[in-house]
Structure formats: structure tokens, C-alpha cells
Amino acid sequence: MAPRHTPSLPLLGGRKPSHRERVADALRAALIAGELRPGDVYSAPGLAARFGVSATPVREAMLDLAKEGLVDTVPNKGFRVTAVSEKQLDEYTHIRSLVEIPTTAGLAVTADPVALEALRPVAQEIVTSAAAGDLIAYVEADLGFHLGLLTLAGNGHLVEVVRDLRRRSRLYGLTALAAQGRLETSAKEHLEILDALLARDEEAVRAVMTRHLGHVRGMWAAP
Structure with a gap:
């Protein structure tokens, strides 16, 4: 299911966010709102279908979220949402x-x-x-x-x-x-x-x- 809103966050340095950044922001919003749950594993193709985009920017965005500690990569499966203590x-x-x-x-x-x-x-x-x-x-x-x-x-x-x-x-x-x-x-x-x-x-x-x-x-x- 596509997200109801396209994130409208303050621009970095006044520039327009890339498609990858917009997808990452949409994934963060879904994660924060509890639509993506800690401990659950999500595949890039599955998330792409859910958000109405292609798998490539989703995969790239999830790698960005992994760098931020929001998800962990699960080989051959996708990404697991991390818990916060x-x-x-x-x-x-x-x-x-x-x-x-x-x-x-x-x-x-x-x-x-x-x-x-x-x-x-x-x-x-x-x-x-x-x-x-x-x-x-x-x-x-x-x-x-x-x-x-x-x-x-x-x-x-x-x-x-x-x-x-x-x-x-x-x-x-x-x-x-x-x-x-x-x-x-x-x-x-x-x-x-x-x-x-x-x-x-x-x-x-x-x-x-x-x-x-x-x-x-x-x-x-x-x-």
C-alpha cells in the first residue's frame, strides 16, 4: 500500500531530496508510526510493492537506514527492524x-x-x-x-x-x-x-x- 503522504521535510542545504532520500524518509515515517515493527524482517521487493516504487531505491534506502542503526541486514532475506532499549x-x-x-x-x-x-x-x-x-x-x-x-x-x-x-x-x-x-x-x-x-x-x-x-x-x- 502506498504511503498516504510524501514526506515534506526541510531540505538539506536547500537542495531537492533525491528519490532515494524520499523513499528513505517514507520508510522512516512508516517505522516511526509503527507500520514497520521491531524484530520483523522485510524484503526490498515486498516494501517496494507496499510503497508503490521500484525495488532499487528501496534497497538503497534500507542500506542508508542500516547505517543509521534503524535496521540490520539479513542475508538472502532483507532487513530486520532494530529495537531501541x-x-x-x-x-x-x-x-x-x-x-x-x-x-x-x-x-x-x-x-x-x-x-x-x-x-x-x-x-x-x-x-x-x-x-x-x-x-x-x-x-x-x-x-x-x-x-x-x-x-x-x-x-x-x-x-x-x-x-x-x-x-x-x-x-x-x-x-x-x-x-x-x-x-x-x-x-x-x-x-x-x-x-x-x-x-x-x-x-x-x-x-x-x-x-x-x-x-x-x-x-x-x-x-
Whole structure:
């Protein structure tokens, strides 16, 4: 089955992503949303048919995901989705807190209000996707919002560090939270962050970001 959305992530260096990169992003989104499960083995031809593309870019994309530690190669069979330990999730959350909270809070002083307001449709898309239970759209919009904010800080390396951390962590609890109706609580925090930034309230931004990352870690721990 083809994915419902084509990932619309921030471009690297302003260039258009290659077909291989787009396939890799679609596979990451499916993995994060729980459509590709830890421990299961997937073949490139099988995934190609599922996503409506040819096997070659899927095979290349899965090799990229293997380099990131998201999958392992299984000779003559395909790729096995790797599991993430609780210790790893705690470490990823800690690093994200060290990087994202002060950087985002600092934008309350430095960011152009017009650039911040331009992210409102993305923040609203997160809420809409959560309400609809569209997990892939949620993941894509959530990533676009957070990386969009960090891009305003002007440090491309920082953006890539956070992108990599998010790829490695994966939000395994999203499916359960959506079913319980709890995903919308986290989704609405994106609008809170944006409003606090536009109000130039650095401490409020820091508080909401701290709460938000705590919810994110809770998602990872959800059954």
C-alpha cells in the first residue's frame, strides 16, 4: 500500500531530496508510526510493492537506514527492524533536552516573528493529524515543525544532530496514544511553543519545551 503522504521535510542545504532520500524518509515515517515493527524482517521487493516504487531505491534506502542503526541486514532475506532499549531512549531524550530546549528558548529573543508565524500551519497540521489518528502525517509535521524552529537558529549542524536523534529514537507509543485519544495533548503543545515564542516569553518557551519532551519520552514508554 502506498504511503498516504510524501514526506515534506526541510531540505538539506536547500537542495531537492533525491528519490532515494524520499523513499528513505517514507520508510522512516512508516517505522516511526509503527507500520514497520521491531524484530520483523522485510524484503526490498515486498516494501517496494507496499510503497508503490521500484525495488532499487528501496534497497538503497534500507542500506542508508542500516547505517543509521534503524535496521540490520539479513542475508538472502532483507532487513530486520532494530529495537531501541529504554537506556538508549533515555540517552536520546537527555541529548535532545540539552540541545533543543535552550536553542528553542533563545529564539524568543532572536527569531523573526514572520518566520515563526509561517510555522503555524505546520503546528496546526500536527493537531489535525493527531485528531484524525494519521500517524505518518503527524510524524512528518512534527519533524518539520521542530527542525523548522531549529533552522531559525542558523546552525545547520545542530539541525542534523536532532534529525539523527529523532530517526534513532522512533515514537513507538504513537499508535497506543492515538487509540487512547492522548496524542492530541502533545500535539497542542506545538501551538503553545509557537505562541510563547511570538510573545517573546523565553521562560514560557523553556517550560513548554521541557514538558513537551517529557511527553515525548512518555510516548516511547507507552505500551
